[in-house]
Amino acid sequence: MYSDVPKPRTDKSQRKPFCYEVHIGNVGHEIRTCTGPKSGSRSATHVWRKGGVSDVIFFPKCFHLYDRVGKSRVVHDERHSAPRIPAILELCIQAGVDVENYPSKRRTKPVYSIEGRIVDFESVAGMDEMETNLFFENVDDNEVDVLRRDPNSELNAEDTNLIELSTRTLDSWFEMIGGVRTIMEKYNVWTCGYCPEVQVGPKGHKVRMCRASKHQSRNGLHAWQEATINDLVGPNYVWHVHDLNGPPLRNDLKRYYGKAPAVVELCVQAGAPVPDQYRSMMRLDVVPPERDEVDLVA
Ligand SMILES: [Zn+2]
Ligand SMILES: [Zn+2]
Ligand SMILES: [Zn+2]
Structure with a gap:
């Protein structure tokens, strides 16, 4: 599981708003939705670090x-x-x-x-x-x-x-x-x-x-x-990873991907059955095209 937070700065007054994107999976995703510091210079790709429990469930x-x-x-x-x-x-x-x-x-x-x-x-x-x-x-x-x-x-x-x-x-x-x-x-x-x-x-x-x-x-x-x-109870929606051993989720395929609250995604990846109320949101019925098929659908 990963979350995107910039490296801590030594000068506290320089702190800028974080990007709160969380991703659950073996690798971070490549979907360009970063709004964190200097995200413009990297075309809004996220910078991943290992996440923790509070990234999955956050209680204000x-x-x-x-x-x-x-x-x-x-x-x-x-x-x-x-x-x-x-x-x-x-x-x-x-x-x-x-x-x-x-x-x-x-x-x-x-x-x-x-x-x-x-x-x-x-x-x-x-x-x-x-x-x-x-x-x-x-x-x-x-x-x-x-x-x-x-x-x-x-x-x-x-x-x-x-x-x-x-x-x-x-x-x-x-x-x-x-x-x-x-x-x-x-x-x-x-x-x-x-x-x-x-x-x-x-x-x-x-x-x-x-x-x-x-x-x-x-x-x-x-x-x-x-x-x-x-x-x-911040639900913190994350992308659903269909194939845990597959390549990172791709920016150009994001319309094929579903989402789920981070807790649900974490538990589903660990083996829990998909809760009925999240089946459609997680887009279990949609099969993303393979890498070599992308050119045909793009
Ligand atoms: Zn980010
Ligand atoms: Zn206020
Ligand atoms: Zn799936």
């Missing part, structure tokens, strides 16, 4: 909220103190999962909004106690919808057979996507209309960090809009 981070109801927006002065964690994890925490080091206030009494002001009967009753228990809060499982991880879900050594492992990985992927969709029906996720920033919570945060177009007119604030699942 957002601020963790201790109290999503009482204090739903991180403000600019809190930008360094508020922890940032993968947004998908924050979504699960807000939906009820307890994660060590990222406590979350769970309410036993409802919160009322009276004339725009939040009236929280719990904090009126025991403010000090609440503050001191901030990191040691016990939650009664019955009070919230708790998603629990199956402690036996760890892969055991006998199951390392690649086909089985990739099949199971793909199943988990679909389970996760389905779960995120369901939780997102109840819990809001926001994304900036101009940059990839995301925030889980009733509203977007107020940290002035947006550098995308027109940010001056917003004083650096993000332009929040409702997020989709793709903002939370």
